[in-house]
Amino acid sequence: MKRKRIGIAFFYHESHSFTPMITELEHFRNEAYLTGETIIAHYKGTKTEIGGFIDFLQEKSAEVEIVPLLCAAAVPSGVVTKETYEHIESEMLEIIKNSAPLDGVLLALHGAMVVEQMSNPEEILLGKIRQIVGVGIPIATTLDMHANIDARMLNHTPLHFGFKTYPHIDMYEQGRAAAGAVHQYLFENKKFKASFEWLPMLLPSLNMRTESGPMQKMIQFALEAEQIEGIENVSIFGGFPYADTPTSRASIIVVGIDENTVKEVIQKLTKQYWELKEEFIVDLPNAKEGLKVALSRNNIKPIVLADISDNPLSCGSGDTTELLRTMIDSDVEQALFGGLFDPESIEKCREAGEGQLVSLDLGGKVTPEYGSPVSVLAKIVKLTDGVFYNSGPMNQYLKVDLKGAAHIIVNNLDIVLIGRPMSANDPEMFRHLGIEPTDKKILGLKVKNHFRAAFDPLVEEIIYVDAPGVSTNNLSTLQYRQITHPIWPLDNLNK
Ligand SMILES: [Zn+2]
Structure with a gap:
């Protein structure tokens, strides 16, 4: 046959x-x-x-x-x-x-x-x-x-x-x-x-x-x-x-x-x-509500505010500003935010040099519709080429090249700027700049799920926040042009 x-x-x-x-x-x-x-x-x-x-x-x-x-x-x-x-x-x-x-x-x-x-x-x-x-x-x-x-x-x-x-x-x-x-x-x-x-x-x-x-x-x-x-x-x-x-x-x-x-x-x-x-439908807190919950805790280990809508591995630009702005405005202490994709600001920091003060417009450049840049006066702490090796367990020992990184301080907030969009899935993103994330009370991270492999043992609690961004949990914030209406939950509908 x-x-x-x-x-x-x-x-x-x-x-x-x-x-x-x-x-x-x-x-x-x-x-x-x-x-x-x-x-x-x-x-x-x-x-x-x-x-x-x-x-x-x-x-x-x-x-x-x-x-x-x-x-x-x-x-x-x-x-x-x-x-x-x-x-x-x-x-x-x-x-x-x-x-x-x-x-x-x-x-x-x-x-x-x-x-x-x-x-x-x-x-x-x-x-x-x-x-x-x-x-x-x-x-x-x-x-x-x-x-x-x-x-x-x-x-x-x-x-x-x-x-x-x-x-x-x-x-x-x-x-x-x-x-x-x-x-x-x-x-x-x-x-x-x-x-x-x-x-x-x-x-x-x-x-x-x-x-x-x-x-x-x-x-x-x-x-x-x-x-x-x-x-x-x-x-x-x-x-x-x-x-x-x-x-x-x-x-x-x-x-x-x-x-x-x-x-x-x-x-x-x-x-x-x-x-x-x-x-x-799961209701997530917005950035302000999430931060309020984090501040109400009496935590020893850090609490993570996970900015899921802008997770780079979920197509996020890594440069939306809602959570960053909220943390800066609240003047939080012992807190760290990162990594924010912003090669322009890294370049300005490089021109000014470590130890200097510099005016920056942080983030909000790739997708300004999800939040405009945040204008700040920042102190430049450290600049690197952005190369580090993951401590794992996920992708352990893998070389990561952020195409440049900067540690700056705005008010009391430590901020890590990075040269290409990258989820903060490994603490080495911060440690290679001399920042120990476990020393902080609050971490504002551009992440979704993979980061838990490394961070779960290091942190006390993870609060998923829904800030504006391409991968938001709140679909009503997206500007749909092609979908067929009526559609639930965007339209009020009972079949
Ligand atoms: Zn699928």
């Missing part, structure tokens, strides 16, 4: 519409850009979707042959340029054409990619792949839980498999499930149907973890539904609220054999999801 040829491909980006940063070809090249057999070498043995495709297909090697196509991925960032998308798309389509005939295609996607002047790139790509391979050839995708699903994706194939965990630790399993469905189609003649429902709700991701809370409940419902005869797979999508597109919202896909059962299941799940919506 001639083996069936299954193509595998990967095109992955989570795009943030509210940052001025853009994503270009070099960002994909820096992360992953592979074609042909190098794909197998790179992903074999990894717990990724591609790793799942490969393992499943290799176990069936008597029946199927893997045809590696193209894999391109970049870390989450701003919108992808049209030129970059078109470059990758045309190369992928060319490779697919040249790989004919294909008997099936497995495609790992994110589902929240945004391209300049194009809000639904994954749907467009899928349609073009369908056109090339023709009808009757099974195509299956894997999708991130934070995908914003365009209903038209189901016109191209019913086979979509979303992650069921956050943090995402089931990419491999969903890759295997997608490969399994293609295999069943080809060898058991299984004809799948899918149903899609979107909900008019835009959910912040802070409370979407699947170990507890409302998303855990939804995933439990999904797993129970998968036990029903005629149901193959249920995907619950939280959506990605920082992508501003007409399809940015929560949704559900149910895949199965029996059309009526699929419809019944999705209707029930949609109702359950809508009823849980309030539980996704």
